[in-house]
Amino acid sequence: MSLSEFSLIENYFSKLTSARQDVSLGIGDDCALLQCPSGKEMAVSIDTLVEGVHFFADVSPKALGYKSLAVNLSDLAAMGAEPAWFTLALTLPEHKPDWLRAFTEGLSLAAKPANIQLVGGDTTRGPLTISIQVHGLIDKRRALRRDGANIGDRIYVTGTLGDAGAALKRRLENWSPEVFEETDWQYLQQRLEYPTPRYQLGQQILDYASSAIDISDGLLADLGHILERSHKGAVINPAQLPLSASLKKLPQEICLPLAMGSGDDYELCFTVPAEHADKLEQFDLNIHCIGEITAEKGLRLVDETGKEMNIDARKGYDHFGT
């Protein structure tokens, strides 16, 4: 372990975020000591990002720091948990204080609005790898799980879909549709590098939703996890998928597979019993009903008239050209 590197992160970080009352002992001992309020349980998730697998070697360290924490916060969002604490295991090929400072700045950018505190970590020498574990708090037995969807529940997603996938497609395939202007690319790149974890919304839907997941692998894949765990099927109307102004510039046969098959948006997909849905829609939540849970297994795509559509979106963004 390199104390100096972790100290650098810690020192820089402590200036950028506030200390929580429920941390009895923070960084600097063999363990951190944390207090979980009675009546609450703890939601825990760990995610690793590896250079060349989850991010490009030339990614800005600030964006990397931000996204490393944001994708974990997204897991807390999917349970409806309130962010509380996180730890960081950082493996670095060399000591670069400027890189570390920018990385920490990005981390803080995600941490500060979430009121989540860095409570421990480990810095090691080796190929660039980032493991973050997040801890959130939630009232006992109230967490949103993947296995709670019921027949007739409406299916919702937050924000817009396919944006991050479009930015990734440009990078991987040198894709450059004529309709896109520089401002479109800026927006899409921002969506890829700085996704917005929906932990506030996750907590807001707790009283209404029956199941939830965050969209990291693509809508169809992740909704598929809900269906599998809940032993149900679903029908989706692709025309109702929320698309950004940039993505709407594309023809449907390009943008719909992106919206359904590409990951990295880190929006939420969740189900709501019909009797709760009307109430939920009265709030100003930026959520969109895209379909319904069915008894019949599998996932069908239908248009407004009920006609089955045949868009091969399961294969995702990397299987079709412009």
Add this chain to the structure above:
Amino acid sequence: MSLSEFSLIENYFSKLTSARQDVSLGIGDDCALLQCPSGKEMAVSIDTLVEGVHFFADVSPKALGYKSLAVNLSDLAAMGAEPAWFTLALTLPEHKPDWLRAFTEGLSLAAKPANIQLVGGDTTRGPLTISIQVHGLIDKRRALRRDGANIGDRIYVTGTLGDAGAALKRRLENWSPEVFEETDWQYLQQRLEYPTPRYQLGQQILDYASSAIDISDGLLADLGHILERSHKGAVINPAQLPLSASLKKLPQEICLPLAMGSGDDYELCFTVPAEHADKLEQFDLNIHCIGEITAEKGLRLVDETGKEMNIDARKGYDHFGT
């Protein structure tokens, strides 16, 4: 994430360990859900092991799995916490089911006696890296910290010191003292690959100890952390360091620096107020008093007569020959 690899670990693992009552939701959702009993707080630590830095490329996967968890359990031991849950972030260069099975077997070997449950994880493709985060439970405000040592406290260590360092020295320097037989090497290698985390003892000394740390970087370095945090000094009698029968075969000028300077033993070093020490020594705990906390800063080595000794052990095992 490769579901198949993590599923393999999970499936194999669940057969080898039992499920805890305080796990509301285990592996398979966005987060695990864990219950911390009221009156307890949670001790949390994360450690990363990187191939070529923390272990040799040819290490047996079973030993690697064992040690990855054992070194984290040792952090819980140092706080006096009871092991409860852990997560695993595993980055692997390729899919090798046999390797994974052996690795998981080693993990279980450490997990089962500790009654610690695997509650989440992530498997990614990349250079072999293992991050484990452990969670332990401890009564509020009772954890052993590094900053509690007081003047006159006796200093104790568990087990024997320098064994793992000797095995490492053989590997790094082709070191082969004539006095060692094959059984000595087997013992020393076992100590390096399968260290015994002292979490039971950590809980047993809670009523008596004023501070504690685990010895991962060497006695002098780790005791140094206690002294630094507690703003105290210490005097140690090297003749009182507990040595294994194998290490005792070596002349003092070889074995003492190993016992004081080499890491990887994962024994505990802790301090006990004199009024508690006699009581503690009545139990059969395999602990050894090696010195005393002093007002005078720094760490001095003295023999039985009080004469200062001049063994340059701070430089550790890799600076002297046979």
